[in-house]
Amino acid sequence: SSSVLCVLLLRLLWSLVVPCAYLSLLLTLVLLLLLLGLRVWLHGRRKARRARDGGPAVAFFHPYCNAGGGGERVLWCSLRFYLLAPDTPGDSFVVYTGDQGVTGEQILEGARQRFNITLPRPVTFIFLRHQVLVEAASYPHFTLLGQSAGSMFLGWEALTAFVPDLYVDSMGYAFTLPIFRYLGGCRVASYVHYPTVSTDMLSVVRERNPRFNNSDFISRNPVLSAMKVVYYCCFALLYGLAGSCSDVIMVNSTWTLGHILALWRSPGRTSVVYPPCDVRAFLDVPKCHSVVSVGQFRPEKDHQLQIRAFRKLLDRKGDGPGGRESLRLVLIGGCRNQEDEDRVLMLRGLCQELGVADRVDFKLNIPFEELKRELVDATIGLHTMWNEHFGIGVVECMAAGTIVLAHKSGGPKLDIVVPHEGRQTGFLADSEDSYAAAMESILALSPWARLEIRRSARDSVSRFSDQEFEACFLSATESLMSKLER
Template sequence: MAPYGILIWAVITAVLASILILASHVHNARRNRTTSVAFFHPYTNDGGGGERVLWCAVKAIQEESPDLDCIVYTGDHDASPDSLLARAVDRFGVELLHPPKVVHLYRRKWIEESTYPRFTMIGQSFGSVYLSWEALCKFTPLYYFDTSGYAFTYPLARIFGCRVICYTHYPTISLDMISRVREGSSMYNNNASIAQSNWLSQCKIVYYTFFSWMYGLVGSCADLAMVNSSWTQSHIEKLWGIPDRIKRVYPPCDTSGLQVLPLERSTEYPAIISVAQFRPEKVGYKLISTRHILFNLRHFQLP
C-alpha cells in the first residue's frame, strides 16, 4: 500500500501546485490589468462580416472612449498595427482613428477544425479556452470583447477580472441542430451513418444536449451580448438565459457601392439567385453602421 499512497500524494501535490501556479498567474494578471479593450479575434484575415464587425467595433470604441486602448488578439503572425489599419480601410472601408495594438497568439492550432477529426465542436470550444489563456496571460484588459463566437472563453475572462462583451454571428449549437438529429435528418452536422442508426442518434442527442447546457452556462457569463439577427437572438436567449443582456445589432454593411448605381433599370426581368437565408434583416433595408454598435456600448457604460 505504501507505493500507492506515495503515488496518491504525488498526484495531490502536483494538482495543488498547478492550482497555485494558475492562481498566481491570475493574481498577477488582475493586478496588472490595464484600462483597455481587447478584441479576441484569432483570424484577422478571414474577411466577411465577422471581420467587418471587428473593425466597426474598434472604431466605435475609439470614437466613444478615446482614452481606452484597443488591442487585438490575433493568430496571424504577420499582422501588425499598421497592416491591420490598412486592411480595415482597403478591405472594408472602415477608417480607424489610429492603429490598434496587437498581441500575437501562437496556439491557434487548438481551435482549428483539422485538429479535431471527431467531436470537433467541443474540441474547438475547449481549445479556445487554452488560446484565451495565452491571450489573457500576455495582456489582461478591463474589457474583453469576443467578436468570433468563442463563448467558452467568457468564464476565464471573468476569472481574470474582465468585463465580457461579445458579438455573436451564429450560435455554436442551436436547437435546430438537436431537432435534426432527433428527427433522423441527414445534413452537414449529422451524417447518414448516424441518421440511419437509432442508437448512434440517441448518443448524439445526449452529446448535443450536454454541450448545449455547457454552452448556455458559459454564455451566461457575458455582461453584454450583441447578436446579428432575430434568428440568432431567439436561440441565444433560450440557450444563455440572459434576455435582458442581449441586444440585436444588425451587421454593419457598406452601402457606398450601391449608392453609385444608376436609378435607371433595364426593362427586362432580372434573374435573382439567393445564396443565403432570406429574412428582413438580410434584405438590405436595415443596414447599420458603427453608430449602432456605439449605441449599445454607451448603454454598457464604458468609461
C-alpha cells in the same frame, strides 16, 4: 457469516471513501489556491500595464481578423466607432489575432480594401501562435467540443500576453468568457454571430437528416444519432453556462436572439445589434443587368445548391433569345485557407460535370470596389445558406439594387427579406426547383415591376447601416465603457 461479511465490506468501503474524500478536498483546495494565485498575478500585470499606458485597455478576441467576412466588418466598425468616440482618447485598443504571415499594417490595409474602412488611429495586434487549436480540421470527431476546448487554451494565451480592462469576444468563442472574467478580472462583452450549437442542429440529428455537420454514417445509424443528440445536449448546457458569464450580450439577428435566449438565459443583458453594412456605397451607384452570389466559400453556404439551381434555370430558358447565352452566375467570396481553396476546385469540377462551366465565374478575395461593380451589374442576388444567422451579403445586394433571392430561413426570412411599408423587397426559396422557378420569375418581370422591388429593398436597408450599428453598439456597451477607470 453473511452478516459478518457485509460488515467487513462496509468497513472496507468506508476505509476507502474517507481517504478519497480527504484527497478530493485537498485537491480542490490546491486548485482554488492556484486559481487565486493566477488571478492575483494577472491583476498585478494589468495594474503595471495601466501605470505604463496611463489608461484602460479594450481588447477584441478575433483569431481570423484577416478573413474578410461579415464578422470581420463588425470588428473593424466597432473599432472605428470606439476610436472616434470623444471619451476614449487615452484608451488603448488591442486585437488578439491568430493570423500568421501578415503584419498589422497589412491587416489594416486589407480592411480598407475589402470593407472601405480606415481606422483613425493605430491599434495593437497580439499575434497568437496556437490558432490551430480552434481549426475545425484539427478535430475530425467531436469538433464542437475540440474547438471549444482549444479556444480556452487560445484565450489563456491571449490573456497572459495582454490583460485588458474590457474584453470583447467578437467572433463567438463563448468558452473564453469565463477565463477573462474570473481569472483575468475583466469586464466582458460578446457579439454573437451564430450560436455554436442550436435547437436546429439538434432537430437535424434527431430527424437523421444528412448535412455538412451530420455525416451520412451517423444519420443512417439510430444508435449513433441518439448518442450525438446526448452529446449536443451536454455541450449546449456547457455552452449556456459559459455564455452567461458575459456582462453584455449582443446578437446579430432575431434568429440568433431566439437561440441565445434559450441557451444563455440572460434576457436582461441581451440585445439585437444588426451588423453594419456599407449601404451608402451601394445606394449611390446606377443600375445595369446577371446572377451574383456573395459569401465565403464555406460548406454551410451551399454553393452547390446555387450551381444546380442555375443549371435548372438554364434548362428552363433554353438556347433561344434571352436564354442560356444571356445568363451568367458570378460566385464572389473569400478563401480563408487551403480547405476553402480545395472547395472552390470541387465547385469548378461540379460546373464542368453539369455543363455550365462556361456560364459560371469565380471571383475570390476581390477588393471592395470590384465587389461594388459586380453587384451593380447584377440582376439577381443569390443566397442559399440554410439558417443563415444574418446575411450581410443579402443586405449589400439589396442596397446595390439587385433583386434578392435568399434562403427561406434564419436571418433573411426573419429580418431582411421582409415587406417594407407593405411592399415586397425580394424573394425566398428553399430547393433547387423553387430557386430555379424564382429566378425565372424575376427575369420575367417587367422593368417597372423590378424597379419597384429594388426601390422597396433599397429603402429598407437603412436600418442596417454603419450609423445604426454604431448607435446600437453604443447603447449596448455604454454601461461597460462608463465603468472603466480612466
